[in-house]
Amino acid sequence: MRQIHFEDDFLWGCATASYQVEGAVDADGRKQSIWDTFSKVPGAVMNGDDGTIASDQYHRYVEDVKLMADLNFQAYRFSLAWPRIMPDGTGEVNMAGVDYYIRLSKELKKQGLEVVATLYHWDLPQVLQDRGGWTNRQTAYDFQNYAEACFNHLGPYVDRWITLNEPFCAAYLGYLTGEHAPGIKDAKQANRAVHHLNLAHGLALQSYRKTGLAAPIGTTLNPIAPRPASRKPEDILASEYARAFNTDVFLLPLFNQGYPKLVTEGMGISYPIEDGDMAIIGEKIDFLGINYYQEGAVVYDETKQGKNRDVPVWQPVTNQGWPVTPFGLLRILHYIQGFDPNLPLYITENGCASDDEVVDARVHDLFRCDYILKHLAICKQAIDEGIHLKGYFIWSFMDNFEWAWGYSRRFGIVYVDYETQQRIPKDSAYMLRDVIAGYCETL
Known part of the structure; x- marks a missing residue:
């Protein structure tokens, strides 16, 4: 065993999203989101689950915050429900x-x-989806107005702002594969959504700069950059194509580098860009959040629009079938830091789903403990190699509605009994309590 030391200013947090934990979908004036609608579609969500009650944090937030404090967490990343x-x-x-x-x-x-x-973790108001959702340019301006309302009313309380969570999922899972709300399968609509989400981020950032608020503001991506399955030049190119389509279309515009040519020229994809859009999207951020779970491998495939195809990997997998690949995090951190060596980076999500059971009032999730420790070791290595990594947020603070998986997958470090809403800290919660206290031991 060896002990890993993080500096005292390294920020330790936990994270959730509004629709996944709040419940209370009809309370106090809230109206329908695209996830309320999508969850009613037969077969869209496993077991027909929805977020009507979820983890009931809307009513139990005092208990939850006390538990966060007891576990030594220094920050809570949550999303505001539009x-x-x-x-x-x-x-x-x-x-x-x-x-x-x-x-x-x-x-x-x-x-x-x-x-x-x-500001946005996928729960778009259904009324806006009825007008085209993220395929409609107006939604970006509607988001700007919503963001301004949040800044005006919540500005005195918020220590850090994040505009969007994983626009990849909102655009591609929502409009390309249809796995997520609103459940559309249309490549042209997906590509329009990519640009309008990027524009929404930039517009919100512009509005924020006019408020005079001092809290840092950034955005969060889930960079997907599969490694090439061989040293063949064509497989290396396949990896670059995959990264360009999945990640660079969101990442490069943040740094005023436009959309990647591998996508616009190599794949023949166009975006509905209007004059001034790219300058708005490239408004300087104060930090970048990175959500990381896995890294796959690809080979070249000329028959695919993206010129790449996923191939099997050897690593153990979580119960979602995601491979455990901590070194992929190191690769992606170096890649992103290369755009701006001085930009602070945060791991805003990292964690895994596992088969958790309560035994004698305890949950011994040792698979998750091992997963987290391996990724924390990579975080420390990245810092030692010059990466400006300033914090780590575990996903998720508690078990919750896991989107299309419903309640069949548990990501939390706190177990939730959905019948009683009892909270039971898992071994991973106590492990992270030790880590935050300064005792991070890995193999």
């Missing part, structure tokens, strides 16, 4: 929804935790 704050997508602000987030923020500060608020 249909709770602005139920009609635009226009009037629902102050009852705002008040919930004020109460949550005050409770976090009372317990000594930083407030890290994500």
